[in-house]
Amino acid sequence: MIAKLTLIGLGLIGSSIARAAKRGGLAGEITGHARTAATRAKALELGFCDRVCESAAEAAAGADLVILCVPVGVCGAVAAEIGPALKPGAIVSDVGSVKVSLIADVAPHLPDCVHFVPAHPIAGTEHSGPESGFAELFDGRWCILTPLAGADAEPVERLQAFWEGLGARIDRMEPAHHDLVLAVTSHVPHVIAYTMVGVADHLRRVTGSEVIKFSAAGFRDFTRIAASDPTMWRDVFLNNRAATLDILGRFTEELFMLQRAIRMGDGDYLHDYFSHTREIRRGIIEAGQDTPAADFGRRGSGGQDPGE
């Protein structure tokens, strides 16, 4: 139980934490701050915060747990702003998709009397803003904690219990290892999806509306993650540059191998490759990280209505 919880940033993730904390009765009072007056008003209207403050420092003052739910690129500035207002013994955490650079940006601004425990919930949708959050977002999803070397055990365990209360499963990792794993599972898939959608957009000028009309043939699966928040993703790439470029290099090598097999007509190579990738999908479904329903369960989901 956290007597006073403060969320800096009230978009998809921040508002979902607030909703899940209310659902689980995990916090006595929830205070929020958002940069824009429109988001602050929306948060009060939707009711997931008990109190909303105009400044981050005011919101953080006296809190037992402060979670930064803002794009990775502004976490350093927010830490500098709230640092002097923090209560001794408070836990400061975040939800950033990048850890090494975020720790380097945030840690120097925090007083020694608080506990900084970085965290990253592996959950989200393609939507953003306070109205897109929901209490179930973290149910059954992973949250990775990357405690700093020499961190006290007790605040790390308190944060872990909080995330478990939000519905998440917990893993712990070195910050640099986190950044490599996320480059593979998230950052490079996003670059590639953005690229493919960009290419299709150029060709839309050649093919009229056909790219959109016939997107059910495969392309549409890429467009979901390429619709994610632009500011968040800009910051991810700028802050996990080395790992992203490393994995992108591997991707390009591999793509050239497949491209060459197509050009040379090497059917056996292609068939072997495609048989193998099928198994990975099975692993993900067995691990409970995706729905086994055909077509993501789109059948009957409204997207296939003949009348649309």
Next chain:
Amino acid sequence: MIAKLTLIGLGLIGSSIARAAKRGGLAGEITGHARTAATRAKALELGFCDRVCESAAEAAAGADLVILCVPVGVCGAVAAEIGPALKPGAIVSDVGSVKVSLIADVAPHLPDCVHFVPAHPIAGTEHSGPESGFAELFDGRWCILTPLAGADAEPVERLQAFWEGLGARIDRMEPAHHDLVLAVTSHVPHVIAYTMVGVADHLRRVTGSEVIKFSAAGFRDFTRIAASDPTMWRDVFLNNRAATLDILGRFTEELFMLQRAIRMGDGDYLHDYFSHTREIRRGIIEAGQDTPAADFGRRGSGGQDPGE
């Protein structure tokens, strides 16, 4: 109404056509052929065919409409086999994802007294085999007809009415234009998804099971289409080589632009790019070609069960 419908190939697409034809009362009798005895037995057990034959020629004899639902690479051989058995006036069609090479493979084997009308339904799931088909697969999806130059209008219209009866919307296109549009919306997205899944698989050896565990961060969206039928996709790439390599070249150029922006730290370029791709997603949803539900409606779909 087709008095006698024959389906050569009883996998996802063939068995779905049979089921949708029964649902709509579009055919008097449905005859099927599959290469393996196991699939033929399964088809009879599931009951979507009235009759199943051991040879394609026997199945096609006397049919008013014969649809080849086999991988693109074997359509030529199947046409050679059934050609002599076809009834004068019969319509021969297909469901292949590639049109130019398929027409070149099939047309020479068909007698002048039959009508060849190539078609391609833009529908499917990542599953294959006769048990994966369902009657609603084509509802609201597009089916592209690519009639040959100088084709009679009447058989093309009969085939169009048949596909409308299966639930599809119809478009018509030149074969070469079809192959370009599909390279963008389907073939290149599949190469890229296969590549990304292959890269992640290599790294799985470095990261243990983490690639699968944290796949919800974006990677899992690629794995669905990378789980599609290996034989079908090998044949697609070998038969739409030029358009696939052309679009892959554009993709690589574009990827290098984004990669350079990441390396150079060009945040404005990235932000602009990512804002633009978001709009394409909106277009696809407005066109009724995907579900607007967050996360493909995975919420509550079973894949996010905390207990899994």
